[in-house]
Amino acid sequence: MMAQASPWYVHALQRTTAAEPLCVPARMEWTSRPGTGPGAEILGPDLRRKRLLELGCGPGHNAAHLATRYGAQVTGVDLVGLQVRRARSYYGRLNNLTFVAGHALHYLQASNEHFDAIYSVFGAIGLVTPELLLPAIVQHLRLGGTLASSVPHPQRGGRRPSTDDRPSRDYVTLPDRTRLPIARWEYDADRWEKHLGRAGLQLTSAQTSHDARHGRWPTTLLIIARKL
Numbered sequence: 001m002m003a004q005a006s007p008w009y010v011h012a013l014q015r016t017t018a019a020e021p022l023c024v025p026a027r028m029e030w031t032s033r034p035g036t037g038p039g040a041e042i043l044g045p046d047l048r049r050k051r052l053l054e055l056g057c058g059p060g061h062n063a064a065h066l067a068t069r070y071g072a073q074v075t076g077v078d079l080v081g082l083q084v085r086r087a088r089s090y091y092g093r094l095n096n097l098t099f100v101a102g103h104a105l106h107y108l109q110a111s112n113e114h115f116d117a118i119y120s121v122f123g124a125i126g127l128v129t130p131e132l133l134l135p136a137i138v139q140h141l142r143l144g145g146t147l148a149s150s151v152p153h154p155q156r157g158g159r160r161p162s163t164d165d166r167p168s169r170d171y172v173t174l175p176d177r178t179r180l181p182i183a184r185w186e187y188d189a190d191r192w193e194k195h196l197g198r199a200g201l202q203l204t205s206a207q208t209s210h211d212a213r214h215g216r217w218p219t220t221l222l223i224i225a226r227k228l
C-alpha cells in the first residue's frame, strides 16, 4: 500500500510518527544546517502585520516562528492534509496563522489575496513547474514584494544542474532511509533568474551554503527575488 501512496504523504506519515519537539523555533531556518545562514530578515525589514504565504509548509514551524516572533499574518499551504492537521494541532491556537491543505498552484489559482512576501523552505518551489508556479506567485505578490525560496542545491553530492528547463528525477529520503522518487526542477541561479525574469521578478540574491558533513559540495541554494 505504501509503495502506491504519494511520496509526500509517506514522508508526512513517517515524520508524524517520529518524536519531535513541539515548540516554535527561535530562528527561521533556510538551509539544511540549523543555526546557519540568514533568518527572517530576508523577507522584509518590518514583518509586523505583513501578509506572508508559505508554499509547502510541512508541520508549520517556520510559519509559527514568523507569526509569533514577528507578528506577521501567515498562511501556510501544504499538499498533504496530515501535515496541515499536524501544523494546526501545534500552532492552530495562534490567530495570525492559518494552515490550508492543497497543491500550491491550485491554492494560488483559487485565491484573491495579495501577500507582502511568498516563501518556500525546501517546499513547493522546485517541486512544481516553474513556468506555471512563478507567474501564479507574481499575481499574488504586491509590487516590491519578496519571493524567497531555498532548494536543495543542484550541485549537491556532485550532481549537475539541469541543462534545459525540464525536471530531473530526485528522491524523498524518509526518516527510515528509504527513498521514494519525485520530480524536481534542478535549476542553477542563472536558470532561476531567467524564469523569474519571465514571470516579472528580479533576482536580488542567490546564496549557496555548505555543510561540512556533506564534504565539499554545496547543499542549499537560497534564491531571493523582488516583484518589479
Ligand SMILES: C[S@@+](CC[C@H](N)C(=O)[O-])C[C@H]1O[C@@H](n2cnc3c(N)ncnc32)[C@H](O)[C@@H]1O
Pocket (backbone or CB within 6 Å): 008, 009, 055, 056, 057, 058, 059, 060, 061, 077, 078, 079, 080, 083, 102, 103, 104, 105, 120, 121, 122, 123, 124, 127, 128
Ligand atoms: C521537504 S518538506 C519541507 C517542509 C517545511 N517547509 C520544512 O522546512 O519543514 C516539503 C513539503 O512540501 C510539500 N509539498 C510538496 N509538493 C507540494 C505542492 N505541490 N504544493 C504544496 N506543498 C507541497 C510536502 O508535502 C512537504 O510537506
